[in-house]
Amino acid sequence: MSSLDKMWVSFASMGFMMLSMGLIYFSRHKINNRVIKFIFALVAYVLLIIGFLCMIYIVFSGPTGG
Numbered sequence: 019m020s021s022l023d024k025m026w027v028s029f030a031s032m033g034f035m036m037l038s039m040g041l042i043y044f045s046r047h048k049i050n051n052r053v054i055k056f057i058f059a060l061v062a063y064v065l066l067i068i069g070f071l072c073m074i075y076i077v078f079s080g081p082t083g084g
Contacts, residue, residue: 021081027072027075028073028076030069030072031072031076034072035065035066037062038061038062038063038065045059045062046059
């Protein structure tokens with residue numbers, strides 16, 4: 019994977035983490051329906067895990083060299 023591709027993957031994973039933070043906030047404080055609250059929280063935690071795993075991959079794959 020090239021350095022530019024790693025940059026885009028890291029941006030996507032940071033975006034997933036920010037989106038999950040917003041979804042968790044809405045599910046805990048703004049939504050009253052339990053089913054929708056559960057769906058928002060589930061999507062948020064899935065995005066958080068995907069973002070975490072992408073960041074772990076980026077950090078431990080090392081520099082690409084040139």
